[in-house]
Every structure is written in structure tokens, then in C-alpha cells.
Amino acid sequence: MTDSENGPAPRRTTLLGIPMDAGTHVPGARMGPDALRIAGLAGLLRELGHEVEDAGDLSAPSPQPVALAAADAARCLNLEEVAGWTRDIHDHAHRLAAAGRLPIFLGGDHALSxxxxxxxxxxxxxxxxxxxxxxxxxxxxxxxxxxxxxRNMHGMSLAFLAGEPSLQPLLPDRPLAPLTPGAVSIIGLRSIDTEERRNVQARGVRCIDMRAIDEEGVAAPMRAMIEDWQRRGVHLHVSLDVDMLDPSLAPGVGTTVPGGATYREAHLIMEMLCDSGLLGSLDIVELNPFLDERGRSARLLVELVASLFGRTVLDRPPVRMRAF
Structure with a gap:
């Protein structure tokens, strides 16, 4: 790949490591931030012309009490530890965004979201x-x-963000802005529980599962979403879980599911998001170096993030979506 001279405008980014794996019963994701740094994330972003501040890693917070109903609390693994992380990450995310930075949260399991x-x-x-x-x-x-x-809380992240009442005590003293119906889109979906499916449908979440990608490819649904977001003028937060990729490409994850995205499908998603100019913040989650094979998953994630920030195969002006 070569870097395009006509790529996106330089961005003021901040890397913030979140070394947590409290949201899952599989240890190891806490090593993800270090692996992404070793794989050269900051250097690649700088080569693309972006300003990069590495704010280091958050220290593990003290567990925090959570006023959940007893039956609900019993079904949430590491509840007080996750609550401590959630409150600390929330405060840092809010401060970084308010300062005009583009925060990149290096995970860590998906409960960090x-x-x-x-x-x-x-x-x-x-x-x-x-x-x-x-x-x-x-x-x-x-x-x-x-x-x-x-009982893994990394599997409850979107429900919490969409305003699930039983989980709201995780942020008891901070203003929570639940995601509105239609604000969330999932792409790459191929594993969902029965009751979870009902929750997704009830919330009006747009889902592009792997069957849709098999039938239509990636470009058509991505183009439709991007045109909708551009029409609305959104701040786009991308939450990138390594398990979206096929485990033959990225084995370093604790919840592998066969039949994931190919190398080119994943890069095309990133390239189209870059072309949109909408990216405002990013999570990179669920990388578990303990389960990886000589850094393959970390290197691939860094390559994908480089595509998201303007690395292209050919030196060409970005293909913009329809103007509104």
C-alpha cells in the first residue's frame, strides 16, 4: 500500500489505553493496548500526517458500588470492577471530545464501550x-x-448504551444520553442469542449480518449508511471488535466465531468510512495477545486503522458519497 497525498485532513488524535478484561471470563484483553502500540499504530498514523498524542493507559480503578437489583447483580460478572472502569472511561472520553481531540480507545474488552x-x-x-x-x-x-x-458484561454494552433500565446504575451520577432508536448500526453480525435478538429488534437497531454481506457485498450497505449519516451530519463513533474478522485472519480473540469478514471486506469498510469524513471517535477492542499467533491480529488491526485514517492502495482523491 502507498499513502495518498490526497487523503483526509490531518486529525488531532489521542490514544488512550484501556487495559481491562473484567467484562469477560477470558483473561488477556488487558494486554491489547501494548500489542497495538508494538504493532506500530502511532507511527503509522503520524506517517499519514495526523497528530498523535499517546496519553498512556488508564490505571485500573477501584471497584465501585452499583445499586442493581440483587437478581440482576448476581448475573453480571465483575459488576463493581466494570462499574469502576465505565465511570473512569466516561470521564476521560468526555474530556477528550470536549477538547477537540479524536479519541482512539485501545482495548481491552468491549465493555469499555x-x-x-x-x-x-x-x-x-x-x-x-x-x-x-x-x-x-x-x-x-x-x-x-x-x-x-x-454473565459477561462485554455482551451488554449496547443494551446499556441504548438505555436498558436495569443497567443504568453503572453511571449513577453522570448525565447519560441514551442512544436513540436508529442511532446504532451493527455490521458483521453472525452470533446472537434468542432474547438478545428480540432486544435488538425492539430497539430498531440496523443490522447487516454476514448473510447480507454474502448476498450484497460490503459496499452497498455501507454506502446506504454513509449517505444517511452525511444527510444527518452526525458525529460517527466506530467501535471495532477484532472478532468481526474471520478467525483464520485474526485468531487473537476470546470469542471467535467462524465465517467472519475477509481481509478485503474489512479494509473496504475502513476505506469507505475514511472517505465519508465522518469519523469522530474510535474503539479498538477484544484483541487478546495471549491467544494471538505472533502478533497477526494486532498487525491486521493496525493496518485496518491505517485504512480508516487515509492509507490507500492508489494515490487518488477519496471517493466522496453523495452530497446533500
Missing amino acids: MGSVSGIARHCREAGRELAVLWIDAHADFNTPATTPS
């Missing part, structure tokens, strides 16, 4: 911007304490 997206949503509400979230994931992460089969 409870804090990152809620902090970004709070900023968007204060700034009068509409927020759209693209959840790039094999899973819907829309379980609740009542429906979860695993």
Missing part, C-alpha cells in the same frame, strides 16, 4: 451534534442481566 460511547454521547448532546455508532462486531452485545447466558 460503556464508558467511551457514553462519554462521547454526553459531549455530542452538549454540542448539539447527533451521534451515530457503527458497531463492527460478530456479536450484537445487546444482552441484559435478565437474558445473558454467560
